[in-house]
Amino acid sequence: MKTIRIGAGSGFGGDRIEPAVELAEKGALDYLVFECLAERTIALAQQARLQDPNAGYDRLLDERMRAVLPVCRRSHVRIVSNMGAANPAAAAQAIASIGRDLGYAGLKIAYVLGDDVLGQVRETSPALTDGPGAFADIADRAISANAYLGVAPIVEALAGGADVVITGRVGDPALFMAPLAHEFGWREDDWERLGRGALIGHLLECGSQLTGGYFADPGVKDVADLARLGFPLAEVDADGGALFSKVEGSGGELSLRTCKEQLLYEVHDPARYIQPDVVADFTSARFEQVGPNRVRLSGGGGSPRTDSLKVTIGHHDGFIGEGQISYAGAGAEARARLALAIVEERLRMLGVAVSELRLDVIGVDSVYRGPRPDAEVLDVRARVAGRTASLQDAQRIGREVEAVWINGPAGGGGATWSARQVVAAASALLPRSLIAPTVHWLEA
Amino acid sequence: MRLRELAHARAGDKGDISNIAVIAYEPGDYAFLVEHVTAERVKAFFAGVVHGDVARYELPGLGALNFVMTGALGGGVTRSLALDPHGKSLSGALLELELPARQNRMPTP
Known part of the structure; x- marks a missing residue:
């Protein structure tokens, strides 16, 4: 049975780079995913872009890409990341330039636009979902509004042969779900598999939080060799079953207890984890320790996606x-x-x-x-x-x-x-019909 | 007995909502946690920190409880005056919750 190996190259924008290189070198990966956007990152990046039209993407993009591109190029590992932040086009330009520097002529870079919905939000003034009032109440202080996009534009980019896919705001798990949907041809209404994909993406998106980071408690929960803490990878099958592991020689712990903690991290109702592509159900998930630092995930499911997408509004x-x-x-x-x-x-x-x-x-x-x-x-x-x-x-x-x-x-x-x-960040919902993601191409 | 002896915990944040997963080390202790670590007790424990409701979700298959606490992060991670605006440290605090002594505890094979 065909399986796909996906690694998590970061858990936040400022994350360590060396474990991502280690994972790319030793993980026999097909994909390496970097999740780098916190709630208000895009608003801060948008402020930078207003000062300089070529700025507004992840501040570690250059250092990170120079570190991982050589090994990813050598080992045919495709990269997916939301490091584009408020300026995916400029991020793609920067990567193309790095690719030329490193001698990788023909490196195909795709970038996704369409998450910036400040115009649509200004026109429709949706109600705010995390407090009283509507967008109009903060309109004069608004900096940015970005919708959480789903897998579709990333799948399109991968189908077009992209070596690197750069996005702005997408659902964090979608960065991991997209390679699965692309490789296994998951239909956009295959709620069960998409739900499992969302669960796999959710478990990976915070990087080392699955492998013993944010976990150790000396004397109660001891973790080996934390200084060499490794990042996780998942080997996923066409039905959305997954085997999580980390590479030989890396520190940390991948166990039932680290997986259970991460499954509920930033989750409210575990039966309804709302993502752009699916409403995932984590309650039927089961973990089995099948070897040292190897955990098998089974179960998980989903139900139809919602009619609207979440929007994060950055404002003073x-x-x-x-x-x-x-x-x-x-x-x-x-x-x-x-x-x-x-x-x-x-x-x-x-x-x-x-x-x-x-x-x-x-x-x-x-x-x-x-x-x-x-x-x-x-x-x-x-x-x-x-x-x-x-x-x-x-x-x-x-x-x-x-x-x-x-x-x-x-x-x-x-x-x-x-x-x-x-x-600060506020939230609202916007109908899907108002949001139109597009894919664009560059070559090194 | 403190909750820390039976369970581990992880805190997450979304806006002004903090969630804390409380997970039994031994599956056999899950029912005891369900009985004694109620949403009401957690709300009382965090009086002064959590200003909204506390909801509890049960995950018997994982031996876990998920507490979702609204109005818990000083108006939201991005605008809080707190030294720990994400409320990451609330998980460690909750493990100090006092529980009745556990009688006839059977180790899970």
Whole structure:
């Protein structure tokens, strides 16, 4: 039975590159997929593109492609990635240029457009799905709007012989489903196989989160050789069964417990995982450990896709000012709390317009809001973060934290602060009929 | 007994929603988790962090529970004032949940 081997070359835009090269070298891959877009990445990339029309794609694209293209070229591994971000055309140009540099004349690069739906969103002003209101309420602050595309344009690119396919926003699992749909000729209404493909893509899209990353807990969940943590690959059959593994010599762990954790990662209702091509059902999935670092997946299914596609809207949302300062030794927490109270009072005295203020003692309650530590904590940082309408007010928050150094409690040190403009993400749904993906070609 | 002795957990984020998967190390402990790690208990445990509802999805085939908590990420990952805007660390926090002592625990073969 024909099988296809797909590797995960990254789990986020800033991911490590060496394990992707290792996977391409040793994995006997047919495809290497790089998933690189977080929720607001495209909005940030769009801002870069507005400054420079040739910018707006993944900042590690050049380094990544130069590292993996030679081995992928040698071993006939095709690359699929959403590194195009806000500018897939410029990303494709950059890859063509790298291909010429490396002497790969004839390297075929396809890029997908059509995910940018800011025009359609401006015309129709859809309701926002993660809060009250509609697009019109944030229209004057909008930066970008991108629909999650499905497999169709990527399948078209692969059928056309692309060595590299570059997209902007697509459903993350679709990057992995597309090579499967292409190789096995899955029909666009084969909900069961598409659902299984979505599950396989979901398990792979975060890279090392399947192979022991984001997992280790010393003494409870020990993982071998994490410094050499390897990325996963799946060998998939025509019915959507899969064998997950990682290459010899790589560190990490691929086991029932890592697979179960990743199956539910960022999932809400596991019976209805909504993707552009299918509503996947993960509840019938079963894992079997068939060897060291080898796990077989069976089951999974799907039901018909929805009539609309999800759109992520990037928009400006005010400013955040933040500052931190350390205290240590006996009474450290009390001095940190005094520092926080002083800063809060000074901001009030100054009339700084802060719509939301957060006061933390790092080491006690900054991320962990569970029970208090049993013993006194002797090494803490006071942290102030506040939301403002202006950059000036955000900077004022940071400066007041810095000033508490010599105008506050004893022994404060290591003050740092920052102020930044917030680029936030909102969501909406857009009818499929308004979205028309297209495929374009370049050669090195 | 703490939840950490029976289960492991992973947190994920989407907008202002955090989900935490709680997975039994031993399949035989799943029913105990279903009984004692309820949506109500998780909501109470995260009082002050989670401002919306907590829904629980059961996956007996995997020995897992999935808690979906709305209003849990300070207004959303992209605009939160929190030091950990993704709420990644909430999984470790939840494993501190206190459970009744487990009687006659049978190891799963």
